[in-house]
Amino acid sequence: EVQLVESGGGSVQPGGSLRLSCAMSGFTFNSFEMNWVRQAPGKGLEWVSYISSNGITRYYADSVKGRFTIARDDAKNSLFLQMNSLRAEDTAVYYCARTMYAWGLLGGVGMDVWGQGTTVTVSS
């Protein structure tokens, strides 16, 4: 069974740091591009970051650029999100999501597998 399990969430004061992890199983991790998506309480979905299958290419939402870093460890089948200089507006459930591919097409076409999410609360 394909599965993504996030961990590392918690409560932190503004300006603090957290490192989220996403462990995956049931598929060949190093073949897939991966993403982080977040959802603030009672709000919609916001894409946060992307990393290519080889870890070289990384993209970030403007709202987190310069503060968050996405990384992967293929040997551990894990995806990470290092979050620094946290702000109250970073409070959200953070999901890792696998990029989906379609037969015959180059590149991803969306996100097909999502974890259950881990909650980050930034408050003084």
Added chain:
Amino acid sequence: DIVMTQSPLSLPVTPGEPASISCRSSQSLLHSNGYNYFNWYLQKPGQPPHLLIYLSSKRASGVPDRFSASGSDTDSTLKISTVEAEDVGVYYCMQALQTPYTFGLGTKVEIK
């Protein structure tokens, strides 16, 4: 950034009746491969989003055939042919053409 605009934001439905949700993108989602990069997700309470539709009209694996979608390079409509009670939740459209990937605000579907 590409802005995704959904309507309506709230949709009361009756089981057994059809329902539809619209999504408009601020830019064309047409890829050079000829596909429009619209996705549709359903998020049930307390759960992560679940992929329903990708490439504008392709149903994801395991999605019931009562769900369908169609449209153009800037518009997509998700249709439920016959609503079932389990279809309640928030539906999101998303553009997967370019980063930052962006979502609509969501349409909350609930039983009348």
